[in-house]
Amino acid sequence: MNIEIIAIGNELLLGNIANTNAAYMSKELAKKGLQIKRHTVLPDDEHEMEEGLKQAWQRSEVVLLTGGLGPTCDDVTRKVLAKFFHSGFVYSEEIAKELQKRFGDKLGSIQDQATILDKAKVLPNQIGTAPGFLFTEDNKILASMPGVPLEMKKMFIDFVLPLLVKKYEKEEKQVESHFHVCLLIENTVDPFLRELQAKYSDVSAGIYPSTGTLSIHFSSKNKQSLEECKKLFLQMFEKYVFSTTSERIEEALYIEMKKKGKTLAIAESCTGGAIGARITSLSGASDYFLGSLVTYANDWKEKFLHVNKQTLDTKGAVSKETVFEMIQGLLQETSADYVIAVSGTAGPLGGTPEKPVGGVWLGICKRGETPEIAHFRFPGNREVITACSVNYLLGGLWRKVAFSTNSFDKETLCLMS
Numbered sequence: 001m002n003i004e005i006i007a008i009g010n011e012l013l014l015g016n017i018a019n020t021n022a023a024y025m026s027k028e029l030a031k032k033g034l035q036i037k038r039h040t041v042l043p044d045d046e047h048e049m050e051e052g053l054k055q056a057w058q059r060s061e062v063v064l065l066t067g068g069l070g071p072t073c074d075d076v077t078r079k080v081l082a083k084f085f086h087s088g089f090v091y092s093e094e095i096a097k098e099l100q101k102r103f104g105d106k107l108g109s110i111q112d113q114a115t116i117l118d119k120a121k122v123l124p125n126q127i128g129t130a131p132g133f134l135f136t137e138d139n140k141i142l143a144s145m146p147g148v149p150l151e152m153k154k155m156f157i158d159f160v161l162p163l164l165v166k167k168y169e170k171e172e173k174q175v176e177s178h179f180h181v182c183l184l185i186e187n188t189v190d191p192f193l194r195e196l197q198a199k200y201s202d203v204s205a206g207i208y209p210s211t212g213t214l215s216i217h218f219s220s221k222n223k224q225s226l227e228e229c230k231k232l233f234l235q236m237f238e239k240y241v242f243s244t245t246s247e248r249i250e251e252a253l254y255i256e257m258k259k260k261g262k263t264l265a266i267a268e269s270c271t272g273g274a275i276g277a278r279i280t281s282l283s284g285a286s287d288y289f290l291g292s293l294v295t296y297a298n299d300w301k302e303k304f305l306h307v308n309k310q311t312l313d314t315k316g317a318v319s320k321e322t323v324f325e326m327i328q329g330l331l332q333e334t335s336a337d338y339v340i341a342v343s344g345t346a347g348p349l350g351g352t353p354e355k356p357v358g359g360v361w362l363g364i365c366k367r368g369e370t371p372e373i374a375h376f377r378f379p380g381n382r383e384v385i386t387a388c389s390v391n392y393l394l395g396g397l398w399r400k401v402a403f404s405t406n407s408f409d410k411e412t413l414c415l416m417s
Helices: 020-031 046-059 077-084 093-103 149-167 186-199 223-240 249-260 274-280 298-305 309-314 320-333 382-403 410-415
Strands: 003-008 036-042 062-066 089-091 115-117 121-123 132-137 140-145 175-182 204-209 213-220 241-243 264-268 289-294 338-344 359-366 372-377
Touching: 003 020, 003 046, 020 036, 020 062, 020 149, 036 046, 046 062, 046 077, 062 149, 077 115, 077 132, 077 140, 121 140, 121 149, 132 149, 140 149, 175 223, 175 382, 186 204, 186 213, 186 223, 213 223, 223 241, 223 382, 241 249, 241 382, 249 274, 249 382, 264 274, 264 320, 274 289, 274 382, 298 309, 298 320, 309 320, 320 338, 320 359, 320 372, 338 382, 359 382, 372 382
Parallel strands: 003 036, 003 062, 062 140, 264 289, 264 338
Antiparallel strands: 089 115, 121 132, 132 140, 175 213, 175 241, 204 213, 338 359, 359 372
C-alpha cells in the first residue's frame, strides 16, 4: 500500500493558506485503515509539476492530486496531465449543459471547464465548476481533484475514497486508536510508551502535544497487540484521558456536567474571557454554564468579587490569596455548584523577578469543599500562556467532576511551582 498526496499551488508554498486538503484526505483514509506514505507540495509551474508527477508515479501506487483545475492563468494541471498521460482534449456537451443549468449562461468559464481529458474518467464536481479526472494505468491510480476544499471533499468522499477502499479490500489494514489527555506533558507519558513499544514491537505510538493537552496515537496491523496497549495505557492514565474521539476538553466537561446535573461559574483575569468563550462555543452550554466575570482590573475584583483591597495591595492580583478570594466571591454571588478562577501574568509586559511572565494561579472549588489552588509556570508567548491556562483549568475541573478526585496531583507537579 503506497499512497501519495500532491497539492498544487504557489499559495501553499508561500504560506498564504494551509494544506488542509492533505490533512483531510489522510484522516479519512486512516479511518479506513489506509496509510498515506508521502505529502508533496508543488508550485504552479509546468516543469516542476511534470518532474514531481513523474517521481510520484514511479514510487507510488496511488497519487491523489489537488489543485490547478480551474479556468485561471495559473491553473495548469490539466495541461500537465494531458502531456504525462498522452491524452487529448475533448469538449463535453454534457458537462457544459450541467454548468449552464447550475450557474447560468453568463458563466464565462463554461468552454474551459467543459473541456476534459479524453483518456480520463471524469469525476463530477457537484459544487463548483472544475471536474476531476481519474487515470488508471499499470494497476496504478491517479485522481486529480479541485483545490477548493469544499469541492475536493465531496468528490473525494463520493468517488475516490470508495475506489481506494475497494482496491485495498483484501490487504491487511492498519488499525488506529487515539487518546486525548489533559494535565500531562510529554516527559510524563513518553517513558511508559517506550515500555509498551519494547513489549509490543508491532505497535507504533506517537505523542502530539498541544497547549495544555496531549494526543496519544497507537497504530498496528495486529488488533490484539493494539488492544493490549490501549488497556495498559488506560490503566496507567485513565483519570487524564478525557476523550478518545475529540481533542476539545470543553466537550468532555460538557458531558460530565450534564451527566451530573451541576452548574459552573467562572472568574477570569489574565485569560480575559477565553474560558467562557471555549465553553460557549458548544451549543447547549447554558444547560450548565451560568456565566463568567472578567475582572481584569483590580477595582473590578473588589467591586464584583469582593476581593479585599488589602489583599490586592499586599499580595498582588497574581497571588494565591487573590484567587482564593475570587472563588469566595463567586460562591457568594452565584448559585453555582462549581466555581473556577484564574489570575496570572500572560506577558510580554508585567513580569517581575518575583512574578515572572507565565506565572498563573488556578483555582477550582466545589461548593462546600476547600478550594484547590495551584501555581503554574507556563512557557511561551501570551497566546500560549492563555491557552495553557484555559486547558489546565478545564482539565482540572473535568477530573474533579468526573472522578471526584483532586484537580491537580503529583503528575502535574512538573509545571507547578
